[in-house]
Amino acid sequence: MVKITSAIVLSALLVAVAVPNTKYFEIAKNLDIFATLFKEVNAFYVDEVDPKKTIETGINAMLASLDPYTNFIPEEDAADYRTMTTGEYAGIGSLISQFNAKVIVTMPNEGFPAAKAGLKVGDEIIKVDDIPVSGKTTEQVSKLLKGKPGTQVHLQVLRNGQTKHFEITRANIVMPNVPYSGMVAEKTGYIKLTDFTTNAAKEVKKALKKLKSKGAESIILDLRENPGGLLFEAVNIANVFIPKGKLVVETRGKQADWSQQYKTLNQPVDEHIPLVVLTSSGSASASEIVAGTLQDYDRAVLLGSKTFGKGLVQTTRQLPYNAQVKITTAKYYIPSGRCIQALDYTHRKSDGSVDKVPDSLKVAFKTQNGRIVYDGGGITPDVELKEAYLAPITVSLLTKAHIFNYANHYYYTHPQPPKLAGFELTDSEYDAFVTWLADKKYDYTTPLEKAINELGENKENNQMLDKVKDKIALLQAEIAHNKEQDLLTYKMEIKELLEEEIMGRYYFTRGEIACAVSHDDKVAEAIAILQHPDTYQQLLQPH
Secondary structure (H helix, E strand, O other): OHHHHHHHHHHHHHHHHHOOOOHHHHHHHHHHHHHHHHHHHHHHOOOOOOHHHHHHHHHHHHHHOOOOOOEEEOHHHHHHHHHHHHOEEEEOOEEEEEEOOEEEEEEEOOOOHHHHHOOOOOOEEEEEOOEEOOOOOHHHHHHHHOOOOOOEEEEEEEEOOEEEEEEEEOEEEEOOOOOEEEEEEOOEEEEEOOOEOOOHHHHHHHHHHHHHHOOOOEEEEEOOOOOOEOHHHHHHHHHOOOOOOOEEEEEEEOOHHHOEEEEOOOOOOOOOOOEEEEEOOOOOOHHHHHHHHHHHOOOOEEEEOOOOOOOEEEEEEEOHHHOEEEEEEEEEEOOOOOOOOOEEOOOOOOOOOOEEOOHHHOOEEEOOOOOEEEOOOOOOOOEEOOOOOOOHHHHHHHHOOHHHHHHHHHHHHOOOOOOOOOOOOOHHHHHHHHHHHOOOOOOOOOHHHHHHHHHHHOHHHOHHHHHOHHHHHHHHHHHOOOHHHHHHHOHHHHHHHHHHHHHHHHHHHHHHHHHHHHOOHHHHHHHHHHOOHHHHHHHOOOO
16 A cells, blocks of 8 residues: 555656646645655554555545545445446345334335335345344445345345245346326326436436326426436436427536537427426436526426535546546536536635525526526526425424334235325324324424423523523423324324325335325426416516
């Protein structure tokens, strides 16, 4: 390790001799300091030093000073990185999570080995190939489940108190970018896009054509919580709705090779069909390229909340020993000319933190129709709606896995699958859930309770508060939440989450999404806009 570093230092020193008093001398000097420092620590530190761990810590700390997207990828993490960018890996095709120190199957993906073998949501994994998983993280168990396609893995699971064994043959798993599409109104189709990995555009095209064959005359494209992915997939997805030869995004970087324009290369599937794009604060990167491009060409109405604001492009560079580094090499600019990057990593504050681009520095741009849009803060939707927040009792029921576990209970006590379309729990079925909860532990603090409690906790530091401590105690008692009442007050949102979980037991991920869409306020708002052409067209005109 030290020899390799010394060779790098020597090379840099030779450059420094040729070009004195430049940044190359600083590079050479500091590399020499780093190599010598590590040599001294390795030789004289009181305990043994792990070279790999120590140097990786230094590398990661260095890159963290740049931005969150410039990352070192050691050889052992290369497969996970490839999965993230391509959506492909070799394994059994199942999501797992950890609840109360237990590794639980949360969703066997439909059509893949785990589901075909009979693995169910809620199964607790006990052993993988005779290796007990107790005490292991989900990442460690996931690595045990992965392997070469065609190899077998033996699982021992616990289901409803009974031990079951599964022999599953691993396969290449390619996760879909479009896990669900369907009709949400008589003439309106819906496409849920969750990723921008390989073939994302092909999946969107296929979904659009299928929906049009079913009579769709308008489309909702859902990009909420989509973190982005491959740049060329974003270009090709925009191309589904805009003509050939149109600029989608321009990248501008330090190196001339990284500054280029990306234009649509194909004829669109449909450049006229009315389109609403749903966005959220979790829509980032490639999602923002698609949403922003469609907004800049006035090709779609954007509805939801402001997007994340990631306008940085990453390039992966190969390093020795099969390691890689993902480097931010450019910023991207959408057709109006704006960059939507929200955080300024170049000009950090004295404490190392970063600020959002201030409103005073944001620049106005215009869409094709002349509508005013701004840079430096994500994509602002044409129809901005607040993001919904769950009640404290609902959050508690989710985090304690009571909604998850009751869906399992419902599934095993209702073997006959309910219809996917229009599924709704009856009042008596919801009451059965409330009864089931009776001996379960869960608690929560409402915002009002938190505020009053904090006031009471500070009474020792304030003589005035000390005088009203009895009144504070009475107020605490008066506003103390009542679980039974809250289960009624927030019945609708709790019931909807239960219905989504239950549909997932019978129809996998597509069941969860289909059920969620059926009572999604933002989808309903999008449908209403698309059903009123005058409103839709008015939103695309300058005000």
